[in-house]
Amino acid sequence: MNMILSVSLDWGIGKDNDLLFHVKEDMQFFRRTTMGKCVVMGRKTLESFPNAKPLPKRDNVVLTRSEDYSPEGVTVCHNVQEVLDYVKKYDSDDVFVIGGAQVYELFMPYCNRIYLTKFKASKPCDRYFANLDENNEWKCVMTVPREYNGLEFEFTLYERK
Numbered sequence: 521m522n523m524i525l526s527v528s529l530d531w532g533i534g535k536d537n538d539l540l541f542h543v544k545e546d547m548q549f550f551r552r553t554t555m556g557k558c559v560v561m562g563r564k565t566l567e568s569f570p571n572a573k574p575l576p577k578r579d580n581v582v583l584t585r586s587e588d589y590s591p592e593g594v595t596v597c598h599n600v601q602e603v604l605d606y607v608k609k610y611d612s613d614d615v616f617v618i619g620g621a622q623v624y625e626l627f628m629p630y631c632n633r634i635y636l637t638k639f640k641a642s643k644p645c646d647r648y649f650a651n652l653d654e655n656n657e658w659k660c661v662m663t664v665p666r667e668y669n670g671l672e673f674e675f676t677l678y679e680r681k
């Protein structure tokens with residue numbers, strides 16, 4: 521299982537149920553990487569999408585504790601085990617945990633690869649991701665530096681050691 525996300529310099533990932541950075545090249549990378557795959561997310565992340573609609577051409581799995589939550593076009597799961605059972609039909613490389621903070625934390629133990637876009641800027645945020653550079657279980661195996669309108673960022677790949 522993989523994770524994909526973007527972080528600020530402080531490992532912030534969101535504020536007011538929105539992303540911190542909206543950079544086209546990063547959005548395109550996310551789209552290309554997850555297209556045709558299974559994406560696992562929390563209820564709040566689904567609701568942060570335009571009109572709270574699932575991502576097209578991907579199998580959208582949404583985690584909630586609510587028993588009567590059933591938006592159109594998503595597979596609803598109520599706990600981690602239910603998600604793990606559902607995604608068994610996929611090659612684990614084809615499953616992407618796409619957020620947010622609660623769901624990244626829950627699925628971290630099941631992931632071996634993290635596609636991380638690192639923006640070289642700080643922004644106010646209210647959701648964070650664990651600092652992988654201070655975590656002995658993960659190593660950065662690829663870094664591709666990019667820039668957009670003076671904002672520097674890197675496409676990186678972390679793998680479990």
Ligand SMILES: NC(=O)c1ccc[n+]([C@@H]2O[C@H](COP(=O)([O-])OP(=O)(O)OC[C@H]3O[C@@H](n4cnc5c(N)ncnc54)[C@H](OP(=O)(O)O)[C@@H]3O)[C@@H](O)[C@H]2O)c1
Pocket residue numbers: 524525526527532533534535536537538539540561562563564565566568583584585586597598599600618619620621622623624626647
């Ligand atoms: N930077 C990035 O790449 C990135 C990517 C995705 C999201 N984000 C940001 O992350 C923020 C949202 O993250 P978040 O942590 O607030 O919310 P979240 O992880 O998207 O969703 C949290 C919800 O998931 C459900 N949930 C959590 N643990 C559960 C469990 N053990 N069993 C069943 N359901 C469970 C609950 O839904 P119910 O309340 O319905 O029970 C909970 O309220 C937003 O700002 C968003 O923009 C950033």
